Amino acid sequence: MKSYLKNIAVCIAFTLFITSCSNDDDSKPVEGTFGDVELFFDNGVSGDALTLGNSYTNSNGETLKLQRFNYIVSNFVLIKEDGSQFTYPKDDSYFIISEEAGTFTVHLENVPVGDYKKIKFGIGVDQQRYLQGETAQQSFWDLAAANNMTWTWSTGYRFINFEGTFTAAGGDGVSRNFMVHQGSNTATDNYIEVTLNLPTTARVRTEEMPNIHLKSDANVILDGDNKIALRLNMNPAGTAASIMGGENLISIAENTKKMFTVDHVHNGAGTHH
Amino acid sequence: MLIWKTPGKTYTMKRIALFLILLSIFSCQDDDSNYTEINQPLDFIVPANFPDTAQDIGRNFPTQKGFELGRKLFYDGRLSRDGTVSCSFCHEQSSAFTHHGHDFSHGIDNLAGIRNAPAVQNMAFQSEYFYDGASNSLEMLSIVPIHNPVEMDETLENIVSKLKQNTAYVKLFAQAFENREVSSGNMLKALGQFMTMMISANSRYDKFVRNEPGGTLNSQELQGRDLFQSNCATCHKTDLFTDHSFRNNGLPPNPNLNDLGRETVTGFARDRYKFKVPSLRNVALTAPYMHDGRFGSLQSVLNFYSNGVQNTENLDPLLQQHPTLGIPLNQTEKEAIIAFLKTLTDEEFIQNPLFYFRT
Numbered sequence: 001m002k003s004y005l006k007n008i009a010v011c012i013a014f015t016l017f018i019t020s021c022s023n024d025d026d027s028k029p030v031e032g033t034f035g036d037v038e039l040f041f042d043n044g045v046s047g048d049a050l051t052l053g054n055s056y057t058n059s060n061g062e063t064l065k066l067q068r069f070n071y072i073v074s075n076f077v078l079i080k081e082d083g084s085q086f087t088y089p090k091d092d093s094y095f096i097i098s099e100e101a102g103t104f105t106v107h108l109e110n111v112p113v114g115d116y117k118k119i120k121f122g123i124g125v126d127q128q129r130y131l132q133g134e135t136a137q138q139s140f141w142d143l144a145a146a147n148n149m150t151w152t153w154s155t156g157y158r159f160i161n162f163e164g165t166f167t168a169a170g171g172d173g174v175s176r177n178f179m180v181h182q183g184s185n186t187a188t189d190n191y192i193e194v195t196l197n198l199p200t201t202a203r204v205r206t207e208e209m210p211n212i213h214l215k216s217d218a219n220v221i222l223d224g225d226n227k228i229a230l231r232l233n234m235n236p237a238g239t240a241a242s243i244m245g246g247e248n249l250i251s252i253a254e255n256t257k258k259m260f261t262v263d264h265v266h267n268g269a270g271t272h273h
Numbered sequence: 274m275l276i277w278k279t280p281g282k283t284y285t286m287k288r289i290a291l292f293l294i295l296l297s298i299f300s301c302q303d304d305d306s307n308y309t310e311i312n313q314p315l316d317f318i319v320p321a322n323f324p325d326t327a328q329d330i331g332r333n334f335p336t337q338k339g340f341e342l343g344r345k346l347f348y349d350g351r352l353s354r355d356g357t358v359s360c361s362f363c364h365e366q367s368s369a370f371t372h373h374g375h376d377f378s379h380g381i382d383n384l385a386g387i388r389n390a391p392a393v394q395n396m397a398f399q400s401e402y403f404y405d406g407a408s409n410s411l412e413m414l415s416i417v418p419i420h421n422p423v424e425m426d427e428t429l430e431n432i433v434s435k436l437k438q439n440t441a442y443v444k445l446f447a448q449a450f451e452n453r454e455v456s457s458g459n460m461l462k463a464l465g466q467f468m469t470m471m472i473s474a475n476s477r478y479d480k481f482v483r484n485e486p487g488g489t490l491n492s493q494e495l496q497g498r499d500l501f502q503s504n505c506a507t508c509h510k511t512d513l514f515t516d517h518s519f520r521n522n523g524l525p526p527n528p529n530l531n532d533l534g535r536e537t538v539t540g541f542a543r544d545r546y547k548f549k550v551p552s553l554r555n556v557a558l559t560a561p562y563m564h565d566g567r568f569g570s571l572q573s574v575l576n577f578y579s580n581g582v583q584n585t586e587n588l589d590p591l592l593q594q595h596p597t598l599g600i601p602l603n604q605t606e607k608e609a610i611i612a613f614l615k616t617l618t619d620e621e622f623i624q625n626p627l628f629y630f631r632t
Contacts (some may be wrong), residue, residue, distance in 0.1 A: 038283035131410055132332060145430065152420030154538055155413035186406045187539035236531075245540020 008047060029058045035113050035204040037078065039106040041097045042263065043069060052099055058223040061169035062230055064178070067216050068163040069099040070147050071182075072124050075193065078202070079118035086112055094140045096124065096147050097216075116202040119212065120195040123256050124159025124182070127189050132246040151183065158183045159190065160256070162221055166241065168231040178230045178241040180221060182252050185245060190253040200265040211266040216259050224255030290394060312338040313447055315466075317397075319551070320474035322482045322512040327400040328411045328469075337467035338449035343467025344628070345445065346460060351435050353425035354379055360418070360464075363390040367623055369473065369555030370394060376566030380424035387530045389566030391551060392559050394622065396468040400517050404548045404564040405538045412465040429457035436460070457465040473554050473622035474512075481616070482512065497613025504600050507591055514553040514617070521546040523582030523598060524563060532565065545586050556616045559621065571614060575607040 013028035043050040045066075047059075055065045073095050076088040077262045088108055095106045109226035129137065144150050165175045184190045202210035222228045227246055243249075314336040319326065325459065333339075347364075350356045363378040364370035365527045370393035372378040378390040388404055396402075408414040418424040419432070436442040447453040449463060480488030490498065501509075510516040519535040526532070526546060535544035548564045561579045562568040582592050582599035592599055602610070622628075 084410050131329070138456050141458065142430070145428075150416075152416060153407065155408040155410060155416045185540075186401050186409045186533075187544070195465065245538065246542075248540065 004146045021093065032132075033113060033206070034110045035201065035206050036209045037108040037111050037116075037204055037212065038209055039076075039108070039119075041073070041104050041106070041260075042213060042215050043097070043099055043104070044217055046217060046223075050099065050218055051077060056219070056220055057169075060223055060227055060229045060267060062222075064164055064166045064222075064230075065175070066099075066162070066164040066218070068148070068161055068164075070101075070149060070158075071097050071160040071216075072144070072149060072157060073097060073121050074125060074129075074136070075120075075122040076106070077120040078108075078111060078116045079195075080114055081201075082115045085119075085120075086114075086116075090129070094137065095131075096143060096149060098147050106116060111204050113204050113206060116198065116204065116210075118195055119202075119262070120193055120196055122191055122193045123253075123259070124191045125157045127184060130156060130184070151181070154185060156183055160221065160252070162218065166230050168229075171231060176240050179243070180252070181242075181244045182221070182249055182256070183244075185249075188250060190249045192240035192253050192257055194257055194260055196260060196262045198262050198265050200267065203266050203267045208268055210268075213263045213266065215261050215263045217224050217261075218259075220255045220259050221252055221266055221272075224258055226255050228252070240252065294343070298341075312336045315340055315470060316468065320472065320479070320512075322479060323395075323398060323474060323512065324511050326397045327517070328397045330397050330469050333412055333462050333465050333469070335469050336449065337461050338445065339467065339468070340467040340470055340496075342442075342445045342449045343463035343465070345442075346464055347467055351439075352427060352432055354427045354431075355381060357381065358425050360415075363418075364393045365422070366625075366628055367558070369619075369623060370471070370556045371559040373558075373560070376561050378424075380421070381426045385425040386423045386562050387532055388560060392555060393468060394471055394473040394554060395513060395552065396471060398513055399515075401549065405535045406519060406549060407538050411468060412461050415461055416462045429460070432460065433457050448475055471622075471628060473619040475621040476554070476617045476619040478613075478616040479512070479619070490613075493609050493612045494616050495613075497609035497611070500602070500606050500610050501613050504602065508550045508589075509553050515549070515550045519544065519547040519549050521585060521587045522548075522578075522590075523585065523588050523592050524565075524567070524577070525581075525583045526585060527567070528563060530565065543587060547587060553614060554617050555619055555623070557618050571611045575602060575610060578602065579607070 034257070045056045048056065050066065050069065052066050052069070052237055055063050057063045075090065075093050078086045078088075080086075088111070097103055097106075141150065144157055148161055150156070151158060158181045160180065162180040164178060166178050167175045168174060182190065196210065197213070202212055205212060222230065228243065228251055230243075233241045233243050233248065243252075313336060315337060317330065317335060343347045346352065347360045350359045350362075358381050361377075363372040363380070365373060367373070368454060372390040376386040376389055377387060379385050391404065396411055399411075402411075402414045403417065407417055416429065419427050419429065436446075443455055446455045446459055446463075450459045452459075477488060477490070482485065482488070482492050508516055508518065508520060521534070524546075527558060533545050535547040535549075536542065537542075556562075556571065560569055560571075562571070562574050578592075578600045579602045580597070580599065582588070584593075584598060588598070595601055
């Protein structure tokens, strides 16, 4: 009995092995139908370049020195002039942009060829995806954990991790730490999506990969349509500012609707920068 | 996913137990051969007197091997930094998976937390977990105690590297999951499957409600049930005995802890001092009581509701509808309510060998 089963198992394993080999050969897209798209996220502060360790002053009268600026972008959709959409496969549509890790690109593969006029994407992780549990997103969870983008006192993702030190004008001049962790919790869903027009059509061809160059403005997180002063969000001991919940997260979600703009689109083969 | 029965009165937990036992016998035989792996979906049945599940368990439907793996993990200290603290350390079966006799559960390095370990039972029927609702996913919730520096103080990544070195685990993961991987996702999934199956629905009260043999309540218990329904059941609703809401029940805050409750998660001042309404199933076994385990007996709990409620921020309006705050109850009434609460004890659940890891 045992050896009989063993034989079956060996046969099945062998068949699977053969089948999986042949599958690989078949998985390539049909010639002339698909191409790639690359998005480059150029992080800045109010029009200036963002460099970790450098300081900038916002309209809340606070000078911030950034030490971390990481965020999750997800659920990419490319939209043609006639309004028809290509939704990138959800399982592969979660990315982390990290200033400290030097990760600035999102590479989309197997995009149907065509001329695209708009892109849509989310900031963070949608509740639907989150509720599928960690298993549905294992590789992304691991990536997020490695980039300080997971919560552990609660369960879920940080959508934006914005940290550094700050001094407030008219204060005691002491520089204090701040931590802004944007995300959803069991009370509020702070995942948002933005739709951006492309100034130039992004031409996707088998041999042509458009490079969409976006600018992200970290300043809008605290100094956008809603103003959030770090000095008013101190911990009880007064040693650091921390923003991780409540109305602030709703305000930040609103602010970050204006965090991204598309600066330009490079059409043509290959990459740039 | 093949076996998903709609709520039916003819199915009892005993049948599930029998089914599981049969499966476990078969799986023992399987272990003799390295080349066959039978991983059956388990029979998950919603007890006839329960509301529907609050979690979509179809996403992570319990299987025999996933359940076994989850049980092994639940009882394994490897999930903590120094190997000493397992889930079962604070969630003991004999106390309906609470930490008996501890107001604050002590975890790793004998550090104490600020909250009393909640019961692990009927988890698939809950929409949010922990006293403050820090998680809304049965699959993800284990992340919280694992990472808490005063509980297990470990990371998912470390646990996975420890488990990968253990051949028994490598084999169990391969049997339990289609992708065969020892991964943190599969680990959380297995724990979720184990907790999905931890249903307590066979107390004397349940048998009374379902009109089953052994389901008799005496006159004091029946009086207690009436009092419970008119005074307590708005919050401790349905046969789960909770409405899943977060409320401030007027406990004087402990200034040494300054536990803000639900506000910790949401950041909203309107959630200050609100804590999750707990289920009262097996409540006679889960002393001490309240989020910080301040009361050692049910008598003390009822004394608090009759004359200890304080008007702190966001005090629940339901506790402000009488001339004095709280719920007016005399001693006879309290004793009747306690007698009723004791009928919620489910001996089959706390003695069920399926939830106890035997090696």
